[in-house]
Amino acid sequence: MNPPKLSMLQVLVCGAAIVTLSMGIRHGFGLWLLPITQERGWTRQSFALALAIQNLSWGFIGIFAGMLADRFGALRVLLGGAVLYGLGLAGMALAPTPTLFALTAGVLTGAAQAGTTYAVVYGVIGRQIAPERRSWAMGMAAAAGSFGQFLMVPVEGWLITSLGWQQALLALAAMVLLIAPLALGLREPGFRGAAPPRREQTIVQALGEALRYPSFNLLMAGYFVCGFQVVFIGVHMPSYLRDHGLSPQVASYALALIGLFNVFGTYVAGMLGQRLPKRQILSFIYFARAVAISLFLLAPLSPASVYLFSAVIGALWLSTVPPTNATIAQIFGVQHLSMLGGFVFFSHQIGSFMGVWLGGYLYDTTGSYDIVWYIAIALGVFAGLVNLPVNESPIRRSAPQPA
Template sequence: MLQVLACGAAIVTLSMGIRHGFGLWLQPITQEMGWTRQTFALAVAIQNLSWGFIGIFAGMAADRFGAFRVLIAGAALYAAGLAGMALSPTPLMFALTTGVLIGAAQAGTTYAVIYGVLGRQIAPEKRSWAMGVAAAAGSFGQFLMVPVEGWLIASLGWKEALLALSAMVLLIVPLAFGLREPGFGNGAPAAPREQTIAQAVGEAMRYPSFLLLMAGYFVCGFQVVFIGVHMPSYLKDQGLSPQVASYALALIGLFNVFGTYIAGSLGQRMPKRFILSFIYFARAVAIAVFLSVPLSPLSVYVFSAVMGTLWLSTVPPTNATIAQIFGVQHLSMLGGFVFFSHQIGSFMGVWLGGYLYDVTGSYDLVWYIAIGLGVLAGLVNLPIRESAIVRAPAQPARA
């Protein structure tokens, strides 16, 4: 268990740590290339959609053939996408590399794939806790990597910094060897499959609680990606230094370490729907307070600490709820479907932030939308049923 948890956490640390710093490239790239913020935001929005959509199929492959092969392919795509992000001469090429390639890479190197391994390899009584540890690792990656990325940009220039990250992300390859699962070889899964993919998807899509989880996760994606990508520019527009933005993103990552671990641990002791509702309501309150007080480095740091505690703390209880309801046989795939909803929200948050800024000259309207969605997500999580679904006896499926 220790090897699986350590290697999975290290992969999430690297993969999520790199992507959390993309907001630092918004102004350097748009200013040098003469592009609008909407151009950059659209590419990152496509990245989130690509990540979510391809994540469904990456999850299917990981459930069927094991995570190892998916992780190797994801690492190669990540390296290629970061290099393409540095060298793209046109907005179209930038969207294809930064958007499609990196999104596909993240689908194969982040939570859906890693959580599938944890769900299969770790006992149910420790599953939510283990998922909290992995999510905390991704948060530590943000705390660790965002300042590193800021330093690389300042020291090397934004293009060279991306090429350095392209080489660094290949460290996922040796780490993937620690996630090779017994019985996943020659295309054969470890155990007979009780449901086909179509049966598992149909069952989930007919289950109201699964749809409510998807709705809440849409809001999570909208909020965190809007803030992560646009807050550095928002703060600079308000006259604060770029260092304040770097420290703010790092603080989000640091406090998210605690938030995700606490959420995962609490998920073993209390209903996960209450944890999720609290997180969404608390985010709405935190954003409202942040906008209502005078802006200063101190207010930014306090907001970042609070939001960091709530940042990815939705991830462990959401995925643990899926495993609790449906079991672990198709966990990576079903987690991929829920995460696709998250990424649709991410697309809307990052693209709408750029679009409304270009149209109105400010981010105010998007902040207000984020508050309203937080209240809505808090409400829709309350009626979720977490008990295991009752299935009629059936013959084992052949595929």
């Protein structure tokens, strides 16, 4: 007998609030670069390395957070993630050396994000919401995370101005603990007993099946490109604009526009995923990114062209998230959705690391970001092509695999 389901409203409200807090706080970490490095006397490279480690930690530990959420339910993972997030933010405030800063802002905070963001929340959505509403619901959760990014940056800026950078981080450490009571709303009925629900596959069987399935690897390749593009643009575009004589305010408005239009893009992508083949949506997004970047580089650079580019790229920013995760659920089912989503997201984070690192390395080597922009265009075309042959049909298993 199947356990009762949580209400869709409860799942969406609690899941969206959790993602808003978790994603919103991390989106403003760049605001602390100058205050921390200037007061501590550290290099900017020390701060950037900690955030690069954070991306890798988030991606790698996300695989295991997904496994735990699939086996024991999202509640325990979210509670642990909330505690780690609070400790990570407090560590950022109090770390006296770059090494300790890398361990707290990097490893610890990355682990916290692995347990409080999309992979875990999407696992609950996949298990608790009917397939005909699943892609839309994932789009709603992604839109909430996007709104959090738009909302929390000015909040964090106000906290730094009002309290100072150190007290602002401690205030956020207290704020992020709100994830714990919100997680109670995602306590799934099937995980309330001592024994987890019976599964047709073990973790090893599910992972082996996915890695042998070509479409899963194509989705991972596309997500790598997504990470490369968005993190390169998010981190290096302000410097690119400053190098070309535009004021810092233009960069600030550009990032805000990306966050704002991201809300609409993720919601629309999730909604369209209920009506159109998701592989076509993903291909369109990647091709559109390549076109948008090409036109941005060809057009005369001005505040107007920057704002137009930011609005377009913002609509395409995280719009890959709902159709990618919904496709995984549609192909493999929802029993191991958090774990499989975590594997795909790890590919995204490797791309993120490459985008932020290669941008800095090639700029230092050549004195220009041009090569990285061209790589981002080529990767967009590549991702658009590899998503076209993705087979979205549920996988056919010859016989039930004993767990």
